[in-house]
Amino acid sequence: MDAEIIFRDASLLNMTAAGYVWVVSEQALDAANAPEGLLGLRLVNATNEHAHIQDSIYVLASAIRDMNNSEEIHAPPSDCDNSGSIWTTGRLLFDYIRKQTLDSGATGHVAFDDHGDRVHAEYDMVNVRAQGEHVAVGKYFYSKEAHRMRLELKENDIIWMGRSPSKPEGFMIPTHLKVLTIEEKPFVYARKIEDGSDCSEEEIPCPHYNSTDDSDQMYCCKGFCMDLLKSLSKSTNFTYSLALSPDGQFGSYIIRNLSMPGAKKEWTGLIGELVYERADMIVAPLTINPERAEFIEFSKPFKYQGITILEKKPSRSSTLVSFLQPFSNTLWILVMVSVHVVALVLYLLDRFSPFGRFKLANIDGTEEDALNLSSAIWFAWGVLLNSGIGEGTPRSFSARVLGMVWAGFAMIIVASYTANLAAFLVLERPKTKLTGINDARLRNTMENLTCATVKGSAVDMYFRRQVELSNMYRTMEANNYDSAEKAIEDVKQGKLMAFIWDSSRLEFEAAQDCELVTAGELFGRSGYGIGLQKGSPWADLVTLAILDFHESGVMETLDNQWILRNNMLNCEENEKTPNTLGLKNMAGVFILVLAGIIGGVFLIIIEVVYKRHQIKKQKKLEIARHAADKWRGTIEKRKTLRASILPNQRRAKSNGVKEAGSISLAVERGVVRRRDEPRVPRYLPAYTPDVSHLVV
Template sequence: MKKKIMKNNKTLIDIQLIVWPIERIKNDKNNCKEENYGCEPNRLWITQDLVCTRLLNSSSLVVLTQSERADITAFRPIKSTLSAVASALGFYRVPTIGANIKDTEFSRKNLYPTFLRTSPPYSDDAIAMVRVLFHLEYRQIVLITIEADQNGAEFAAALAAHKIHIQAHITLNLGSKSLEELKNNLLEELTEYTANTVLLCAKQSDSEIIFNASTKFTGAGRVWLLSEAASNAKNIPKGALSIRLKQSMISSLRDGLAVAKAGIKSFKQNNSLKFNPPKGCQHSVSEWTNFAEEKLFDELKRQPIYETLSGEQINFNERGDRKGMTYEILNAKEFGGPLVVVGNLNGRGELILDDRAIIWPGGLRRKPSELTLPKHLRVTLVVDPPFVYAFKVDEYSRCSKLQFLNNPTINVEGFQVSGPWFPCEKLENNKKEFYCCSGMAVELLFLISEGSKRINGEEKEEKEEEELIVADNSFSFELKLNDSYGAVLLGEQEGEGFKLTGMIGELDADRADMAIGALSINPERDRFIDFSEPWLYHGIQILERWRPKRSPMESFLQPLKNSLWLSLVIAVFLVAFVVYFLDLKSPFERFYSSGQDPLFEKAEQEERVSIGESLWFSWGVLLNSGVCEKTPRSFSARVLGLAWCGFCMIMVASYTANLAAFLVLDQPERSLSGVNDPRLRNPSANFSLATITHSATYQYFKRHVELSTVFRKMEANNQPNARSAIQALLNGSISAFVWDSVRLEFEAANNCELRTRGALFGRSAYGIGLRKGSAWTPHISQAILRLSENGTLERLEQKWIRSPNKNFRPCFHFEPKAPARLGLRSMRDGLVLVASGILLGAGMSILERKRGKSLQKQNSSICCKMVKIIKEKKGEGTDSLLLRLSAALCDEKRKQKEEKINKNIFIKTTPMFVPELNFGRNPCNVYCPRCHHFIQTITKPIFGRFALICSFICILLLLFPCALAPIFLTCFADYEHFCSNGECKHKIGRYRRCFKPKFFV
C-alpha cells in the first residue's frame, strides 16, 4: 500500500507500508531451523526476500515496527527477522528508524550503523531500577539473568556503573535444567547471600519458570524487582515491584514518523543536489553511500526537540537510542494479579513513589530490611594483651566450665585475668589446638553479641506494634586465633595483584565474618574490608627502655674517652722503657759522680736506672706523687723526663677541669622527645628503631615522605609481633619501639623498665573489621555507639588497660632537675681505689716481712757453715777479722737458738751442708768457680722475659691497671744468684721463670 503526504499541493514524503507475516517463516521449514529457544530463520533468505525485493526500492528511509501484542523476547523469529533487516539496511547505508523495538542488541553500532529508535532499550530499565533502589535505600542486591541474554549483561553493567553492589550475579541456563534442578540451584544460591532484594531481568516465559522454582523466596522478608519484560509474567509474586515504559506502540510509531518527516525536510533544505537511493541489492549509488546517507542520518539525530502528543521531548544518545522517557512504577497487589501504578519516573530523573501504597511480599505494609543477618559469625582475633589473652587447654569444653565457676582469675603472661572466658581454636601444622580466650576485645564482642535488647544491663521490653518492632541483632560466635592483623601486599609476580595476609586475608577469603582486636583503621585495609565505628581511639607513640642516671664505679674515668686513656697508659710504658734504654746506653751516665766519694766503687753497680725505677719515675710524675727514688742519670734521659713532666702537667690539669664539669654541670636529656627528635630524623649507626612489619604503623611511615629516612633505617630491625619487639627492647637489641599508644602505655604501666616518650602522632582508631558489604556493619556500629553512650566502653578501658594488675605498684621515674653536686656517692669509686691501695700495700708489707725473715735466717745459717769450714782449714788460732766476726755472729745466733729451744718455741736441727747446682727462687749451696769457696748464693729478683710477656698480655686484654703487676711482683720475676763472699760477688747463675736456668762459668 502506498500513500502520499500532501502539503500545499506539494508532495513531501512517499510512504510505502509493507506487512511481513511471521507465520510465513514458521511455515517455511526449509528456512527455519528449530532450536531450544524457538525457530531461528535463515538470515540470507530474509535479506533476499524482504530487503532486496521490497525495501530497497529507492527508499531514503525505512521505519521498522512490530505489533504491540508481540513480545520481542518471547518469540525468537521476530527478533531474528528485525535483526537481519536492520543489519542489511545498515550494510546498504539506508537510515532505519525502529518503533517499539527495545532489544539491547540494536545498540551495537558496528552491526547496525544506521539504526535509530524511538524507544529506549531494555538495558535502560536499569537506570529506572537504580532510582527506585536509591529511594528504597537498597544498595545490595542479587541479580538473576538468563545465559546468553545480552539484555541481562547490559543490565548488570548499568547497575555496577551506578554503585549498586551486586552480591551475586546468578546466570541461569533454563534449557538444560529441569524444574527440580532449578529449585535446588536457586535454593543454594539465594540462601548463601544476605541481600533480600532480588532483581530479575528475563523475558516473560523465562520469568514464569523462575517464579515457579523460587516459591520459597517470594514470601515475607524478600523484595522482587522486575524488568519490563519480566513484568509480563502471569505468576508474579505478591508484593513484587516492576517498571514499565509509559509509551505504546502507536506513540512510538508516531514519534518515528515525526522524526523521519523532520529529518527528510531538513535534509532537502540543506542539500540542493538530488541523490538517488539504491533500488536493490545489485544497485549501488556511490554518492548516496558516501555522502547523502551520512548527512540524512545526522539530520535525523540532531533535529530540534519535537513535542509529541504526550508532552515529551524526542532525544537520542550517541548510539541512536531514545533517552529521557517516562517510566511507571508498578506493584503486584495480588499473586499474578494486575499491576498497580504506585509511582512515576519522568525524563529528568525525578522519582515520585508512594511508599504507603506499596504492598510488600507477605502482605506487609512495612518495608523489609535490606539484608538478612546471619545468626552465627566466625570471628578471628590475635593474641595481643590487653585486648586478647589466651592459654592452651586440652579440652574444648574446659573454657565453658570456667563460666560456671564465675570466671575465676587466671594468671596469663604475668597478668591476673578474670574473664569472661570463651573457647577458641587455632590451626597449627594442620592440627587444631584449643585455647581459652579473654580480654577487652573478647568482652566487647560478648556485649555486642547480646544485641539491642540489652541496654545498660537490662532487658528491653518488646513492642507489640509492627512499626516499633526492633530487629533482633543478637548472634552467636566462634573464635579463631590468627598470627597477625594482616596487611595489603603486592603480589610477588607481575600481574598477581594484591595479597592479603592475617585477619584481613581471612575476611577477604570468606574464612571469617568478623575480625576484632587492636585492628587499626587505615586506607589500605578499607579498600578490601568494611570497618565499624571506632571503639577505641589511639595514636602512634615511642617506647624506650628507661635508663636512670647513675654513678658507676668507673665514673672517674668518664671525663676522658677510652681512646685517650689507652694512649695515656701506652705513653707511660713507652716513656719508662725509653728512659731506661737512654740511661743504659749513654756513655756519660757517671758525669755527676765524684771521684772522692768513698762509696763510689760500691755504688758502681747501682748507678744506672733499672727498668722498675724507670717505671716508678714515669708513674710518679703522671700521678704527681713526687719522685724520691732514682731519677735518670744521663742528659738525654733527663731531657725526655722534662718533656714528660710538661705533658703530665697538661693532662692532670685537663682531667681535673673535665671531672669538675662532668660532676657539677647538668647532663642533657638522653631520652627521645618524639617523632621530630633528631635521632629519629637522622638516626646514627648505633641507634636502632623498630616497629611491626606490614602493620598500620609500618604503613604510616611508608606513606609519609618526610619519614622515609626513618623508614629505611628501621626496615632491618622490624619485629614480627609486639611481644618480640618489647623483648628486644628490654634486652637492648633495639633502642626504641614505635607502636600504638594504647599498647605501649599498657606495657609501660606494668613494667618500670619501660616508658613512653613524646606526643602522639598519626592518630587513628581501632575498629571491628567485617567482610566487604557485610550486613552486620551498620548493626555493629550501632551497638558500639550504644555501648559508648551508656559508659560501657569506658568501663572496659578502666578494667583492662588502666588497672589490669591490681598488685602492681606504680612506677616513679625520677629525673633530677638541678645540677648534680659532688658528694660521697659520686666519689665512692675514688675511695674504693684508695682502700684497694691500702689493702694491697698491707698485703705486700706482710709478704716483704716474711721474705726478710726468711733471708735473715738463710744468711745466719750460711755464716755458721762458713765459720766451720774456715776453722777446719786454718785452725783454731787464726785471728782473721772475718773469722772473728763470723764466729761472734754464729755464737750470737747459737745463743738465740738455744733460748728459743728452751722456751719450746720450736725445735730445729742444723741442716747438713749439701752442694746444689739447681737455681731457683731460694739460695742454693754451690761451689764458686771464681773464689773457690763453698758458699750459699745470694738471690736478687730482676725483670725478666716472663714478666715482660705477662705485661704485654694484660695490655692486649685492656687490663691496664694489671699491666704493672708483673713488673713489681716477685712472683713474675727471674732470680740471679751471686756469690756470698763479700770480696767475690761473682754472678754464678740465673733462674729464668718458665725457661731453662742459666749457669755462668
C-alpha cells in the first residue's frame, strides 16, 4: 500500500526519528512498517454495523419525510443505464439527506458537508506502540455545548517518535490574522458606510486606515477575493480582521531621499505592509512577479491571467447621417450634379428640337406645352427617386433617348445604394484598432496615440524589465494613472486610447460594456496569488487549500459568479447579429423630411408675399390702364366733335345764313357752346396718368 512506501522512504531520510510528529489516517495505521510513536484517527464504532445501519435508516427516513411534505415525488426510471433519463427526485433526495442532522445517534453526532461526506464524527486518537500495538490516547469528538469538534489528548500516555520522553517543541502558529486588500473590481468591491448601517451577509467590514490624514473610514467589501477569503478561513481554520490598503496602492519599490547620501529603499502599499510586518496576509488580485517574490511569500495562483490592452471600439461616422454611409461624399456630390446637368440637357434638347419646341396638336385635339426647365428638373428627380411622372415629360426623340439612359443610370444607382446599405447592416463592426503589444503605433513615439497603465503596479514593473519596450515605457510613463478606475473611465470617454492592465479586470470591463474591447493576445502571463510574510507558516496551508479549490470547482464557481456573469456571451451575440436600424440610425432621414417641410413652409410664405405684391402691382396697372383708356376716350370724343363742327361752320359761312332767335353757336378754340349757356374754359382739362413705369 502507499503508506508502507511513504514510511519506508521517510525512514531512509531519518524523518521518523525524534523531533518529528506523524498524524495519519485510519488506513495508514495498519501499515506493516508503521513507525513507533505514530498518531492517527480511528472512527469510533467503526465495526458496529448495527449502529451505522440504525443511524442511516433514521437519516434516510427523515429526508424522505421532509421531501414528501414539500416536493412531488416521482418514480425512478425503469432503465438506469439510459443516460438520457434524469431522475430529478433522486437529486432532491440527495439534497435533503445532506441537510439532515442527528445530535445523539448510535454512532454519535451525524451531519454532512456540501459534498455529502460525514462531518462531526467521533474519533479515537490512536498511538502506535512497539510491535504495532494501538493504544487510545485521546478523543476527537463533537461537543454539544460548544457546537464544534473538540480534541481531548492525554499527552503523558503518548510514546513520541524515536521514544522521546517529551513532546517536540515545534512553534506556535497565530490563528487570528490581519488581512489587507484593495478595491479592484470584480475581485473586491468596496462600499463606503456613511449612515452607520451594518454590512450585509455577503460583505465583510473593511475599514480604511488612511496613513496620510489619520482618518478612519468604514467600508464593506465583497467580491471574488472576499468569497475566497471566507473559504480559506474555513478550510485552514483561522480568523481574520480585514482592512483596505492604507495608501490605495498595490506597492512598488522606491528610493527615498535619492539625492541624500543615506538613500533608503523601501516598499509602499500592500507589499510594504507585509514586508514591515504590519499585516499577515494579502487577499487581493496581487500579481506574482520576481520583484515581489524576493521580499514576500506567495501561494500558488488562484487565478491565471496575463496583460492585455483595453480600448474603445472604433465608431463609424455620426449615426445622424447613417443613411448616407453607403456612398462616399464625392459620389453623393456627383449624383446631385448629374441630376441637374441631365435636367438642363433635357430642356435644351426639347427646346431646340423641331418636334419639341413648337406646340403639336394631339389626337384628342388638346395641346401640350413644350418642356420648360422646372419640368425637366422635376422629371430628372422623379426618375432617380422612382416616383411617378405625370406631366412634364420630354416629347422630342432625342430628349427621350437621354431620358431612357438616365432611367438606366438611376436604376443602377438605387440598386447599388440598397445593396451597400444592406452590407453596412450585416457586416461586423470593426472590433479593434490595435493588433496587440507589438503594434507599431504603440512603439512609435511619433504616433499621436496615448497609452498608460497604473503607477507602481505589476504591469509597470513588467515594462521596466523589458528592454525592447523601453521606448514605449518612456512615452507612457508620463501618462500613467494612480488607479485603474480613472483610466478605464477615460477610455470610455475617449480621453485615453489604450489602457494596459491585467486581463481579468479588462475582460470583465469589456463584458460589462460592449463598447469596450480587449486588443490582441495576452502577454506577460502570470497569476494572482495570496501574499504572506516571508517564511509564514500559513504559506503551505493556503497553497494546499487553493489547489483543493481548483480541483473541487470552487474557483470555477467564483469565476462564473463575479467575473463572467454571462455578460460576455451577450456582447458576442450582439456582434454576430446584424445591426437593426432604429430612430438613432435613421434620425437623419426624418430630419431631412422635417427640413423639407420647413423649407416648403418658408417657400410658400415667400410665394404668398410675392403674389400679394404682384396683385398690388396689377391693381395699380389696372387703374393706370383704366385712366389711360378714359383719357383716350376723351380725346376721341374731342376729335369726333371737332370733325363734326368744322364742316357745318364752313357751310354756314359759305351760304351767309345766320340762325335767328336766342340760340347761336360759337366756336372758341375748339369749344362749342350755345349762346345762352355760360362760358366755359377754352381748354378741357385732361387727366394724364403716370404710365412711365408700365410695360405694355
